[in-house]
Amino acid sequence: MRDVYITGHRNPDLDSICSAYGYSVLKNMIDKDHDYHAVRCGHMSDEVKKQFALLGIEAPPYMKDVKPKVGDVMLPPTDKVDASSPIYDLVQQYNENHPSAFPVFDGDKYVGLLSVDDITSWFLKENKEKLPVYDFTAENISKVIPGFFIKREKESFRSSILAGAAAYEDFCRFVHENCNSVVALGYRKRYIEHAMAMKVPAIIITTRTKAEDIDFSSYDGTVYVTELGTAEVERRLRMSPAISTIIGKQGKKLQVTDLFDDAKEELASSQLRGLSVFDGDEFVGYVTRRCFLNRPAYDVILVYNHEVGQSITGIEEAPAIELVDHHRLDALKTSLPIFIDAEPLGSTCTIVYQQ
Numbered sequence: 001m002r003d004v005y006i007t008g009h010r011n012p013d014l015d016s017i018c019s020a021y022g023y024s025v026l027k028n029m030i031d032k033d034h035d036y037h038a039v040r041c042g043h044m045s046d047e048v049k050k051q052f053a054l055l056g057i058e059a060p061p062y063m064k065d066v067k068p069k070v071g072d073v074m075l076p077p078t079d080k081v082d083a084s085s086p087i088y089d090l091v092q093q094y095n096e097n098h099p100s101a102f103p104v105f106d107g108d109k110y111v112g113l114l115s116v117d118d119i120t121s122w123f124l125k126e127n128k129e130k131l132p133v134y135d136f137t138a139e140n141i142s143k144v145i146p147g148f149f150i151k152r153e154k155e156s157f158r159s160s161i162l163a164g165a166a167a168y169e170d171f172c173r174f175v176h177e178n179c180n181s182v183v184a185l186g187y188r189k190r191y192i193e194h195a196m197a198m199k200v201p202a203i204i205i206t207t208r209t210k211a212e213d214i215d216f217s218s219y220d221g222t223v224y225v226t227e228l229g230t231a232e233v234e235r236r237l238r239m240s241p242a243i244s245t246i247i248g249k250q251g252k253k254l255q256v257t258d259l260f261d262d263a264k265e266e267l268a269s270s271q272l273r274g275l276s277v278f279d280g281d282e283f284v285g286y287v288t289r290r291c292f293l294n295r296p297a298y299d300v301i302l303v304y305n306h307e308v309g310q311s312i313t314g315i316e317e318a319p320a321i322e323l324v325d326h327h328r329l330d331a332l333k334t335s336l337p338i339f340i341d342a343e344p345l346g347s348t349c350t351i352v353y354q355q
Contacts, residue, residue, distance in 0.1 A: 001035050004321070005066060007312050008304035008348075010042040016304040017048050019348035021060055023303055023324060026355060036301075039063035041312035065313035066298040070263045071256035073296060074277045074285035077103040081243055083111050086140040088239035090119070100288045101274040104247060110283035111244065115273040118248040131160045135241045136182065136202070138222055144236040145204070147226030150211060154222045157201040161237050163230055164191045175200065184233045189214055196221070204237070206230045251275045256284060264292040304348040306332045324351055 006024045008016030017040055024038035038060040052059040080103040081090055090102065094116075104111040125132070137156045138149070162178055164171055164185025171191055175183065175198045183195045184204040192214055195203050202222040205211050206229055216223055226233060251272045254263050256279045267275055267289060274288040300315060301322040307330045308316055320332060323340045326348050343351050 001033060002299065004034050004036045004299040004301060005039050005063065006036055006301040006303060007039045007041050007060075007063065008302070010305075010310050010312070012040050012042050012044060012048065012304075014048050014051060015347045015349055016040075017044060017060060018051075019303045019324065019352050021057070022349060022352045023301065023355075024060075026352065027301075034299075039312075041065075063312065066300055066318040067314035068260035068296045068298070068317075069256060070254050070258045070260065070277055070287060071279075073260065073291040074256065074287050075291065076285050077283070079103070080105055081114070082106070083244035083247075084140075084242050086144050086240045087119075087122075087243055087246060088144040088236060090114075090243050091239060094119070100290065101286055102243075103276075103283070103286060104243060106244075110276070112247050112250045113274050113276050113286055114243065114247050117273050118246055121248065122246040131178065132238075133158060133160050134238065135245050136237075137240075137242065138202075138224075140240045140242060141202075141204075141224060141237070144240045145224070145226050145228060145233055147204075147224055147228070150223040150225060151216050151219065152222055153220050154201055157222075159201050161234055162200075163234055164188060164195070165230060168194075182237060184230050184237065186230060187211060204233055206233050253278050254287065255279070260292070260295060263287060267292065302332075303352070306330060308332060324348060326351060 006020045008020050020038040024036040027036040040060045040062055044059060049059065079093065079097055079099040081093065083104050083106045100116050102114040104114050135158050138152050138154065160178055160181045162174060162181035162183050164183055166174060168190060172194055175195060179198045179200060181200055182202045182204065183200050184206060185191055186206050187208045192203060196219040200221060204224045204226065206226055208225050209227060211225055251270050252266055252275060254275050254277045256277060267287065274286050276283060277285045277287060298318045300318045300320050302311060302320055303324045305311060305327065306323050306325055320334055321338055323338060323342065325342050326345045329342055341351055345351060
């Protein structure tokens with residue numbers, strides 16, 4: 001349901017506050033399609049506070065303005081990912097939902113916002129002419145590649161990827177030139193023994209379910225066996241590093257109460273796709289450029305007063321949908337016809353009561 005805010009004068013007296021409160025109760029009784037909220041745009045006098053206290057009624061809360069805020073357009077962190085999870089999981093999640101950004105968490109702790117630009121930049125970077133180097137963990141390798149460990153000596157290591165698909169002499173030369181590489185190859189005993197002798201950090205044996213006739217006891221690296229083919233293993237290895245390794249530059253942290261226009265300018269002046277949103281110190285969501293395509297507006301009902309200079313700040317930007325007052329009419333401009341109940345009575349509360 002859409003929210004509607006009912007408010008009066010910037011210096012609210014008893015009639016201003018009570019008519020806003022009473023009208024909100026009435027409107028909520030007769031209109032079930034909207035939520036009506038009585039608010040005040042100024043401080044209450046001791047007399048007004050006393051009357052609400054005597055009746056045991058909570059006075060309308062203070063509302064600074066009706067200008068659109070970041071909280072009105074932010075996206076909730078539904079497509080969040082774990083910083084330690086492999087990039088492979090991120091890609092699968094993106095293919096399902098196509099979000100433009102992912103909030104990244106380390107357990108319950110917010111780490112940062114990962115945008116599609118970060119993912120694209122990573123894929124482009126790894127396809128440069130220079131042999132890319134990755135931060136591997138044994139845990140993530142086992143998550144993206146089905147199989148089992150024969151040895152698990154290295155839990156984490158930084159290396160490139162090398163496929164054992166060339167002739168033996170060429171393979172030996174490649175390993176010599178890139179000995180700090182994860183070697184992925186089929187069950188080629190001679191190749192595997194040479195890779196062990198060169199002390200590569202890890203060996204992944206492909207298209208196999210076992211490798212029982214090779215002695216790995218003297219090898220101090222990691223050995224993994226999978227039924228997947230070498231090409232598929234290479235593809236998945238590239239996406240096995242942790243998501244935290246590709247998080248890009250983080251922009252200014254926004255607050256839910258920041259003004260829509262200010263946040264829009266902040267994002268537009270940056271090269272980023274999105275910004276994180278906080279409520280105090282707590283991460284609550286994020287905004288992307290798409291969030292600022294349409295400017296939201298609050299629906300407002302004015303009681304007791306309708307002069308722009310004496311009304312809630314931002315009323316000239318918000319659509320006033322009703323006016324209930326016992327004062328003279330001033331030139332409040334609206335874009336659409338509105339309901340007006342203006343009568344020469346002693347108080348606005350009387351008008352509300354008669355409705």
